[in-house]
Amino acid sequence: MDQTTKCKQLIRLLPGECWWGGRAADGKSMPYGTELFRADLDEHHYGNQACPLLLSSQGRYIWSEEPFAFRFEDGVLSISGQGELISGEGYGSLKGAFGQASRSYFPPAPGIPEELLFTAPQYNLWIELLYEPAQEKVLQYAHKVLEHGLPPGVIMIDDSWHEPYGTWTFHSGRFPDPGRMVQELHDLGFKVMLWVCPFISPDSRTFRQLEPAGMLLKDREGKTALRKWWNGFSAVLDCTNPEAVKWIQAQLDTLQQEYGIDGFKLDAGDAEFYEPDDQAFVPSTRSGHSEAWARAGLKYRLNEYRACWKLAGQPLVQRLKDKSHDWEENGLGALIPDGLAQGLLGYAYTCPDMIGGGEIGSLTSARIDPELFVRYAQCSALFPMMQYSAAPWRVLDEEHLAICVEAARLHAQFGSEILELARRASVTGEPIMRHMAYEFPGQGLEAVKDQFMLGGSVLVAPVIRKGMRSRSVIFPEGTWTGDDGSIVTGPAELEIEAPLSRLPYYRKG
Known part of the structure; x- marks a missing residue:
């Protein structure tokens, strides 16, 4: 039985009832119900996916089309939102509640992301190359993968392969012949992804083109917004504007057509980079802007997101946020809880963070823990996807390297089974x-x-x-x-x- 209420609900918890949902980054706090917990889904997603969904072990759920805040305290779940709140009960179990919510509000779209993402490890060049990727370094990494017995897979060229942010053309000094590079990577068995984001460098030719065309987000005063993010201050593409989406997709299409690029890592888009009173082509919430950026990537079968709002059931790869090179906190201990949370939010095509951790501040060669690196690889091996970045042949001795290679091979051995589960997810939503x-x-x-x-x-x-x-x-x-x-x-x-x-x-x- 389902019912709709305006903006607020109070729900008394049943004996032994447990709840999940809201934000993937809160996985370690789930299940909710026994301790005080509160969250506001329009305020902060903590660098990862979120969805306006709560699920109960006793077959109940909460859904809204808009962000809401919720609180568990003293056996009561209190919810307040910007839109209607829909509650359902009588679905028997956590699985039953998920199935009903999925069918009703985020049914699975046909098709899955690129198959190679599931059947082989991925290789992201962030940790090795940071802000200095270059053509020969990329090729060297790919050859090292094969030399050490790791299966070829998707290789991701991260931040700074390009000219200023928003100018999505190869940096001519670091990539003198990108077409040849991509062809060589293809010949070695890799598919190639490029990192992009919705930010536009404010002193670039691209900015001067997009600003008068109305494709950039404006602040509450109607001025072009300049937002601080991890790489400085930039303007933000307004993806509620169909012309802005056409523009970014045209840039990406050109990269595919001219160089054979296979897909894109569409980073950023975090809700916290927007303000509730921003002026956009279509008025939206912080979370709504995050959703709009994610929708821009639906065109590309080979994709990856880290921040997302709604869009559960869609064929988008959702990676866990950058983890630290630690056992607890936001390290290895968070992989499974956060991955489970992703699935229960409807994001079936999940990927753990980079093996060993992708948070560069905590990962330096001077403090690599070989045991931790190995256990990261093993924990990732039977996730739907796994992703290397720090080169195991650089940071590990032969004994620990051999175990990481075995973890990669195990994932490849399970590849056909994982791929079949992905295909089922595109039908059932599970x-x-x-x-x-x-x-x-x-x-x-x-x-x-x-x-x-x-x-x-x-x-x-x-x-x-x-x-x-x-x-x-x-x-x-x-x-x-x-x-x-x-x-x-x-x-x-x-x-x-x-x-x-x-x-x-x-x-x-």
């Missing part, structure tokens, strides 16, 4: 990476967030704590066959051996 409580309701698994299901049959239990060579695994009902050949009959909780070389996983019989 997550590829699933919460234990989603797949096995009523078995007390709501608080489990250090293991996950790949589809409905593979239980993955990575080691995510330093120094551990064993871990406890919770097995739901059924018969489970391990990667080590062991057989477990559930329900059970067992301590299993997990030496550094092992990623424990089990297939349901």
Whole structure:
């Protein structure tokens, strides 16, 4: 049964009821319900995806077309929003609530992102090249991938391959012959992505072209907005304006046509780079501007986003925000909870952050923890996608490098199975990476967030704590066959051996 109310709701929690949703970056705080928690979905998405959706373990959900704020306190969920709030109940379980919400409000679109994203590791050049990518460095990285036995996949050329921001042409000094580079990468078995963003350098020819055409966001005073982001101050493309979207897509189309570029990493677009009183072609919320930037990428099958609002069910790759080179906090310990949150928000085509962490401030060769790097790789291996950046052959010795190569090969071995799950997701809307409580309701698994299901049959239990060579695994009902050949009959909780070389996983019989 569903009902609609105006702007505010108070919901008393049922005994033992748990909730998920809102922002992917809050994964470690989920499930909600037992402690004080509050969030405002139009204020901050904390660098990752968000969706106006809350889901209950007891078959209830909340949806709105607009951002809302919510609070869990003393057994009550209070919600206030800018639009109508739709609540549903009677759908039995977390899976039932998700299915009803998905069918009703974000049904899956046909088609999936580029297949190679699922079947092979990805290689992002951010950590190795930072703001100085160059043609020969890109080719050298690709050759090193193959020399060390890693499978070829999508290679991503990150920030500063281009002229000033918004001028999406190759920097002639660093990339003297981009067509030849792309052809060589194709010959080696790679597909090629370029990093782009919605920012426009204010002292560029592009700015002088777009400003009088009305394609740039204006502030509350009607002046062209200059926003501070991690690379300085820039104007912002107004993607609520169809002409601005046509313009950016024309730049990207030209790169594909002239050089054979396969796709794009469409970065930024975070809600916090906008203000609620900005003047746009179509008035919008902070979150709405984030959504508009994400819609611009729907044209490209090979894509990646880190910040997104709504658009669950669409064939967009959603990467977890930059993680630190740490075990806890925003490091390895956040990969699984945040990845599970992505799936429960309707983002099926998920990718963990770069192996070892993509937050450059915490990742330097002087403090690389080889054990942490290996466990990052193993944890990522059976996500729907996995992504290297820091070159494992540079930062690791032979022993640890060999384990990372094995993790990459394991992902490739599972490639056809992951690809089939992606195809099913484009029909059913279901997550590829699933919460234990989603797949096995009523078995007390709501608080489990250090293991996950790949589809409905593979239980993955990575080691995510330093120094551990064993871990406890919770097995739901059924018969489970391990990667080590062991057989477990559930329900059970067992301590299993997990030496550094092992990623424990089990297939349901």
